[in-house]
Amino acid sequence: MTPDSSLSELVTPAQRHRVLALTPLAHLRECWARLDITVSHRCVRGPDIGMAMVRGRMGGSGNAFNLGEMTLTRVSVALDDGTSSGGTLGHGWIAGRDREHAELIAVIDACAREARWSRQIDEALIAPLTQRLAAEHDAQSQQAAATRVDFFTLVRGE
Amino acid sequence: MYVAVKGGEQAIANAHRWMADRRRGDRNQPEIDVEQVREQLGLAVDRVMAEASLHDPGLAALALKQASGDLTEAVFLLRAYRTTLPRLADSVPLRTADMRVERRISATFKDVPGGQVLGPTYDYTHRLLDFMLLAEGECPAPARAEVALEACPQVLDSLDAEGLIEQEVDDGAMPYDITRDPPDFPVDRATRLQMLARGDEGYLLALGYSTQRGYGRNHPFSGEIRQGAVEVEIEVEGFDGPLCIGEIIISECQMINQFGGSREKAPQFTRGYGLAFGRNERKTMAMALVDRSLRAEELGEPVESPAQQPEFVLAHADNVEASGFVSHLKLPHYVDFQSELELLRRLRREHAARDGGGTADEVESARAHEMDAGLKDTTASAPLSAPSSELPSESSSESSSAPSSAPSAPRRSQETSA
Known part of the structure; x- marks a missing residue:
């Protein structure tokens, strides 16, 4: 599959964030480095470690109830653009307690909100990561499929 | 007269030092690593997360190591840790129908769309000790089918479509949160489910079992049990929509129970629901049984058994509270x-x-x-x-309340401190 050239118009910050949050940090770091976007930034909020209350639904579709909490790390960064007011903001929210992962997501989010980088990020980072994620999900689904029961009926008598 | 006595600091310090030594065990054995606990004792980790009501596999593994494998102690450690963290967000209710299924079975229909998927399970093992595990050996990689799984819609949807089972519809109500306000009996179903989700597995299992043996009988079928990864989304500012922060593994059980109905309403199957962090199938089954039995009053059934009494069931389900109050008897x-x-x-x-x-x-x-x-x-x-x-x-x-002299103990909210 080749990245769709019209993809960049379709990728929203929330969609980007999903892919970045579902990609393991080591792999994300590696792929981001290959883009060779160098920019300095500063954290304007966090990194903070806290929790999200996870909700479920009765019967899967009914009223919400509180299932329990999960750890969550958030960070907001501003890109350094030489102005005192600060540059483009970016946000990262990641399950767990990995500050570095949250910060990297926030930096990528901020860069992707800048016109000069958004296309490159969507095509050279988000698109291949989306494919990697789909391939990984497929592989896991194939493992599950190998445990699917094939029923057969024993015909007894004539 | 009030007499305060102090003492024992040295004894306590030395006792803890001995405990640490005991935990470490034979120094000729390699020390167990938290990562190993997380990877190789995953079901214990999942149980600790569910009962501590905090999803964080790494910290649950640490708690297990610190507690020398004592699950209840590990739950306490993780529950205590959660009190140190701020709440940053609420999740959008999980869409379990969109779960990336690793296991999905139904005891009510043989042929369900997507099929019966066993996943990684101890079911159908012979429960014979495997002495091969004493020796280091290669573990083969899981088998892989050529094609991925088909979509696995919720099994109960088919009954729902025919109107044969009570519908679960979201009326948009904000759920009560027992970590913010102590439960005030009688409590609604959302509160009950939150309390059951963190309830002790052994306790819920026993209560669920009691309903099967006739104490609050409501004849269940496992309509569907599923386990797998769901994406967690939160609503935050600065984005165009709900934000995915990652995936967690959860277990879900939908029980189908015998009928409710009235002069106006045709008879329908009723539901019991179980949901828990991690791979916690037994827990979710027990939870679904108890959820259903606690609906007795709502469904017009006689309340005559322990598992049908919300205050009794829920006030004693939390093992942090229970072990705390029992353990305090050790204090002078x-x-x-x-x-x-x-x-x-x-x-x-x-x-x-x-x-x-x-x-x-x-x-x-x-x-x-x-x-x-x-x-x-x-x-x-x-x-x-x-x-x-x-x-x-x-x-x-x-000093506040003494359940030993008041069996129908008024609610006590230690939740605020744990």
Whole structure:
């Protein structure tokens, strides 16, 4: 599959964030480095470690109830653009307690909100990561499929 | 009179040092790594997360290591840790229908769209000890089918479409949160489910079992049990929509139970629901049974069994609270006990003076008399200052309410401290 050239118009910050949050940090770091976007930034909020209350639904579709909490790390960064007011903001929210992962997501989010980088990020980072994620999900689904029961009926008598 | 006694610091420090040594065990054995616990004792990790009501596999593994494998102690450690964290967000309710399924079975229909998917399970094993695990050996990679799984819609949807089962519809109600406000009985179903989700698995299993044996019978079928990864989304500013922060593994159980109905409404199957962090199938099945039994009143069934009594079931489901209150009996009660001893001696003296002698039976009745009198000095207990830090949730409950003298214990909210 080749990245769709019209993809960049379709990728929203929330969609980007999903892919970045579902990609393991080591792999994300590696792929981001290959883009060779160098920019300095500063954290304007966090990194903070806290929790999200996870909700479920009765019967899967009914009223919400509180299932329990999960750890969550958030960070907001501003890109350094030489102005005192600060540059483009970016946000990262990641399950767990990995500050570095949250910060990297926030930096990528901020860069992707800048016109000069958004296309490159969507095509050279988000698109291949989306494919990697789909391939990984497929592989896991194939493992599950190998445990699917094939029923057969024993015909007894004539 | 209040007498404060201090002491034992050195003994406590040395006891903890010994505990650490015991935890480490034989130094000729490699020390167990938290990552190993997380990877290789995953079901224990999942149980700790569910009952601590905090999803964080790494910290749950740490808690297990720190607690030498004591699940209840590990739950306490993780529950205590959660009190140190701020709440940053609420999730959008999980869409379990969109779960990336690793296991999905139905005991009600053989042929369900997507099929019966066993996933990684201990079911159908022979429960024979596997001595091969004593030796280091290669573990083959899981088998992989050529094609991925088909979509696995919720099994109960098909009954729902025919109107054969009560519908679960979202009316948009904000769920009550027992971590913010202590539960006030009677509680609604959202509150019950939150309390059951963190309830002790063994306790819920026993209660669920009791309903099957006839104490609050409601004849269940496992409509669907599923387990797999769901994406967690939160609503935050700065984005165009809900934000995915990652994936967690969860287990879900949908029980189908016997009928409800009325003159106006045709009979329908009813539901029990179980949901838990991690791979916690047994827990979710027990939870679904108990969820259903606690709906007895709502569904017009006679409430005659323990598992149908919300206050009894829910007030005792939390093992952090339960072990805290039971464990506090280990704390010094020197003054309490002295007063009882004093009282007993006085009663026996009076008894002897009255009719010149007493039997064991009469001593018993003297004790009952003393209990009636309710003379309990509770304020002057717990003279040791240091050990109370081990049981932080208990320091106030001793004096506030004493369930031992009030079996229908009023709600106690230690949640605020744990």
